[in-house]
Amino acid sequence: MDVNHFLISSLLERWRSETHTFHFPYGETTMTLEDVVVLLGLPIDGDVVTGPTTVQDIFATFHEHLGVIPPPTVIRGNSIRVSWLNSTFQQLPPNANNEVIAQYVRAYILTLIESILMPDTSAARVHVMYLLRLADLNVVRNYSWGSAVLSCLYRCLDHGIHLRQENIRGCMILLQCWAWERITTIAPQLQPLSDQEVADGDGFPVCRRWMNFLWRPYTRQEVSRLIVVDIPPVSRATVPIICFATVEIHQADRVMRQFGLRQNIPPEPVNLDQVHRDDLRGRNDRDWVGHHHQWIAIWNDRENRIVQGTPLAETAICVMKHRICSGT
Structure with a gap:
């Protein structure tokens, strides 16, 4: 919108x-x-x-919860580039098991958080702290x-x-x-505004x-x-x-x-x-x-x-x- x-x-x-x-x-x-x-x-x-906002090994954290290790170029500090999430998790593979589905769900929610719900000024990166709250999808709705x-x-x-x-x-x-x-x-407006309405x-x-x-x-x-x-x-x-x-x-x-x-x-x-x-x-x-x-x-x-x-x-x-x- x-x-x-x-x-x-x-x-x-x-x-x-x-x-x-x-x-x-x-x-x-x-x-x-x-x-x-x-x-x-x-x-x-x-x-x-709320909770912890940092991890010991950010690459290992993404691998644990998303199933892939992101390249160093998309990581900066404790955040990851949203465009990489979009391209990597664009299409759910056929016959995906529950673990893979959960990984795609986490990636999708991270994208929603940064692009719509709680974006920063660039809407380009999402913090790893949100991924930690998504570790157990069974309790996500309890927040x-x-x-x-x-x-x-x-x-x-x-x-x-x-x-x-x-x-x-x-x-x-x-x-x-x-x-x-x-x-x-x-x-x-249900109908487009006329030039006079815009001028007024x-x-x-x-x-x-x-x-x-x-x-x-x-x-x-x-x-x-x-x-x-x-x-x-x-x-x-x-x-x-x-x-x-x-x-x-x-x-x-x-x-x-x-x-x-x-x-x-x-x-x-x-x-x-x-x-x-x-x-x-x-x-x-x-x-x-x-x-x-x-x-x-x-x-x-x-x-x-x-x-x-x-x-x-x-x-x-x-x-x-x-x-x-x-x-x-």
Whole structure:
């Protein structure tokens, strides 16, 4: 899917890194775990995606999990070139046994991670740390891949607002589909735009088009019958979301209207300046499980951190009764 760079740039102008939300005239909004599970179908309720990020022998690791030893030219540091994965694992051989099928599955998931879900600025190399999480395919779904994707997107948007940042990485498909679902006036047109419509500014998002916003697009009848995934309650939990060195806060308490609840005054956002200094550069041998143990403990307590509130329908009725009783 082509990425609309005008749309991404317009959204970046309204992104606030301290809250991980877009600031619109009608309030704050952002991509949540609910959007991830609906739009991407990834599991969001599970163990955090973290662990060791380095191996003793990278060639032996690839041979163990992919069945082949890559040439040294496609290896750089702890990463491997995605183009080599595409060419080497392009076609599953006939009569492949379960072990070979598992190797091709790992290669395919690695390609998805780097090209779509959690790409870097070049989308050319994928880190070996993801391959380690794919070693046992029977437990892969036990990880919260959705929260890992969202944490990387949050971090990428934080970097994207810097003036010197030329490229932006992260799951742009998630960001763009989120915008299309909620801001219907910027969704793809069924009919091509005329030259006059383009001249009037209808070919890309402008300020006047932000006003039509759907807080709950997935509850519409034509949409809800197409959704085939269960949305777990953790989708509205205020918790840290983690992907190896990356830690961000899923601030569901700032976008309660997206869950059909009345928006309360949110608390001050958590200051993550110190955590944001952590990345993989020069820290490949760090034990991220131990280093982020306090954040992982909060994530493991996610069931007790689900946002509660007054449903919007009840709020509207109370406001209406108040106006009738007061004569306003």
